[in-house]
Amino acid sequence: MEISSKQPRPVSSIKSSTMWEWFVDDFYPRYDKQLWQVLAAILIAVAVYFIWSYNHQKNEISENKKLGAAYVLLGRGNIPDAEKALTDFLSQGPSGLARDKANLYLGKAYYDQQQYDEALAAYGRVGKDGKATVLVYSGALHGIAACYMQKKDYADAITTLDEFLKLCMRRTGNPKENLADQEIVDLSPAVPNALWKEALCYRELGQPDQVRAVVDKLQKAYPSSPEAQDGLRLLAMME
Helix, strand or coil: CCCCCCCCCHHHHHHHHHHHHHHHHHHHHHHHHHHHHHHHHHHHHHHHHHHHHHHHHHHHHHHHHHHHHHHHHHHHHHHHHHHHHHHHHCCCCCCCHHHHHHHHHHHHHHHHHHHHHHHHHHHHHHCCCHHHHHHHHHHHHHHHHHHHHHHHHHHHHHHHHHHHHHHHHHCCCHHHHHCCCCCCCCCCCCCCHHHHHHHHHHHHCCCCCHHHHHHHHHHHHEEEEEEEHHHHHHHHCCC
């Protein structure tokens, strides 16, 4: 008796062959139109996404150029032209981060012109959602607090500064925060200045204990900052 040299087909191969035959002979003839419709829908969706992505990127580049030009005007002290550029930009209906940055810059333009109510309105339109906008939103909070101080509304200034510090302050004065690989960094470099502003507001409200508490925070967390030294001088003046 001869032994066959052919090996039996693997079960997986049989199943694959059977499935393919079923697809070609049965499934495809019955549903070919629906399959082509699904494929066409997928291709259209992919094309729409790539077109949207291209236009979105192109729009972002254009918006950043306009914002950059307005920022340069602010930096040069050309405030009226900066205000106009930002107002025109916002009238075009930008969204997201571009809109928030424009309102932040516009708030500064109004503040520099001592138009504090207008500055408050512009700062107030800066969104606070999303990690990407933390620095922009914290800048708006700082600007709002400065406006309130100029309007001698020290209670609202403190409320705003508290929100800013809760959002951005990470340092506590623990010595470990200065060690390699354990250094703690605030989410905004303006935290010491915010604490200093808060101390000034408490002084204006006649609350010396709160002034001392804020200056103590400055001394512990930011001992080498100019604000910490200003805080000590403020305490000395209150004696």
